[in-house]
Amino acid sequence: MKKYFGSNKPRVILKKGKAKPFWYHHPWIFSGAIQEIKGNPEDGDIVEVLDEENRFIAKGLINHKSQIKVRLLTWDQHEKIDGNFFRSKIHQAISLRENILIMRSKSSAYRLVHSEGDGLPGLTIDRYNDFLVVQFLSTGMEKRKEMILDILKEQLKPQGIVERYPAGYREKEGLVEIDCMVHGKTPPKMTITEYGVKFYVDLQKGQKTGFYLDQRENRLLLTRYGYNKRILDAFCYSGGFGVYMLSKARPGEVVFMDSSSFALDLAQENASMNSTATAVFSKKDIFKEIPEMEKAGEKYDMIVLDPPKVSPDRASLLTGTEALINLNKHAVNMLPPGGILATCDCSGNISWEDFFKIVNKAVLDANRSLKIFETLGAGPDHPVNPACLENSYLKVIVAAIY
Template sequence: MNPPSSRPRVLLKPRKAQPFYNRHPWVFSSAIERTEGEPQDGDLVDLISHGDHFVARGLYNSQSKLMVRLYSWDSAREIDAAFWQERIERAYQLRRDLLGLVGPESGYRLISSEADGMSGLTVDVYAGFAVVQLTSLGMAKRKDEILGALQAVIQPRGIYLRTEKGIGTLEGIALQDGPISGEIPPPDLTILEHGLRLRVNLAEGQKTGYYLDQRDNRQAVAKYAAGKRVIDAFCYSGGFGLHAARAGAASVYAIDGSEGALQLARLNAEANGLRGIEFTKADVFVELERMLQRGEKADIVVLDPPKFARARNAVNEALKGYRRLQSLGLQLLVPGGILVMCCCSGLVEPIALDEVLTQVANGERRELQILERRFAAPDHPVSLTCPESEYLKCLIARVW
């Protein structure tokens, strides 16, 4: 790592410094005029305004369009092992002391990247096992420092590394999934979520093994479910459908395209003694069309698809996908039914999703009353200076 006396500098173009003075952590190549000192990918650099003033300190990567990720706005503060440990301790205090999520059977997000001041790092904890995702080259090069700090703060039973699809190409990272310290996670690893016992597959499950961000939204939807016929589309390992069944739903029809996810869902239903859930492996769009053709109806339709837009140029195509889903959902709902529409694509703004839903509702001649606008659980906080960290939208609406 480069010493402070020889730290390279990244100079901004004229009139490009204000977002970074305002503590936005992402510096794209389009804002940069030149570099001084020949920084290597993964090096610490100082970000300098066009007027030659210190702005912030961060990690450099010429291979990425996101060329500098910023972590400190204090010119006297070094970014070292002590810095990472302090950030992890601060994040842990939130989850333990304020949110009360820490426990031997808990599942919670410990580090939520930009929202916890650690851009390029995500850490989820499942029953004492920490699952780490490093999504920036600079953070990957500091893996040992970060793992050491993580070990010191939470003393996990084990640490498991998961990689994000496509990030190796985008960031120039070469990492492999697998256990890296401590115990090997057991195949029947189980967490407790609002009273439900849920198996989590750290090796093969989606994201880091489970969708922790929807924890409170699943409970919110369940309060409408007593005596209702529920469709849980993109159900993954049970999610909304399990909570609805426990709340007294008359029936739950859960659909997912992954047999591995459905096997977990069936195990979860059995472990919690839940009946009246039918799990179906199918393309969700195709299955919802089939249900319409069969003349089936539901009281609650939950639409929780995977991320449709991974890049800005995919947003329009993503909105077409949401439009089709919403149309199918509205056609399946009885008058007075509940539509739950989720979107985990951070690039799709809430207003765009609302506009599409308004157009679809008008086209289907249905009226909607918004009951709740919900977001990710609070262990996935939002950084005020990085609005992109607010990615999950969950709309609960009554349909006539």
């Protein structure tokens, strides 16, 4: 392997014993792995990463303000990180969805670029009909925003491109907070279609990039188990799971529950658009009120728990874990023997092993038992990078409760 002597390129030198994950293509370098930064690179600049013996490992984009100091993009010493690099990566990501996954035959809305899963950490792009929603979640990507937007216009010719961000995400990277920014035509409130089920989407007001695209296949799969059941769609947002049930499963009753009036109004619209079956819409802060729901004797044949992210960072791991245990414990006690629990977590800090332990403890605390018969993740338009399992964030356990 080539060693560097006297190079004036910006370089990040790793501490002894810290290089192994990056030889295996993990794309995130935290400050604790770094021995020295040479060449005075500015935030968003390209840097070369070397091990303690000055052997080249990879190239990436640095951000002194972020917990992730370097996001790696290429392990080829001679590959340039320029417009052609991004054009090729984006084309490859689009080709996966269009030519291999044939996503348009399944849905009019899907993820086109999935950050680390597509080799572009800090960048996500979703398609909604003829509009795109883009998130530039790192300084390196923000610095190349105009170039990336031009590539998207060139390759996809969208009517408009919307930037949408969860509160606080950009601030962690030292970037100016943006709620919503539109490039080109302003998107109207639109209807998307997944497997024949229709949903209203507002790209300027909705959660995430407008809709929970990652649960698409899971919504469809769970309809297998919904026939003639009383189903609780908890944390329903715009009604994804419940609307699929009404449309495809012929349930006995679906109860949509969320703390947001905006979400419940949207869920009611979506339910009416897809089905004439009776549905109940209930505004509750589920984390706080689920003990009282159990105490009041509420019963369901099937419960879907799809809470928001409970552990956005390592500091919140303990409180997030406790919240999930409590939530699942009370849900389990609202199910009869043979009832079905479909429980989800979208926190990257909580591993599959952790989630199994959480669900198991919740069931044991409720003095019940379970048989897990499905374990699910995000849809195929959210590819997994095996070197960065933190990006494989969505975990779904489906179990019979006894």
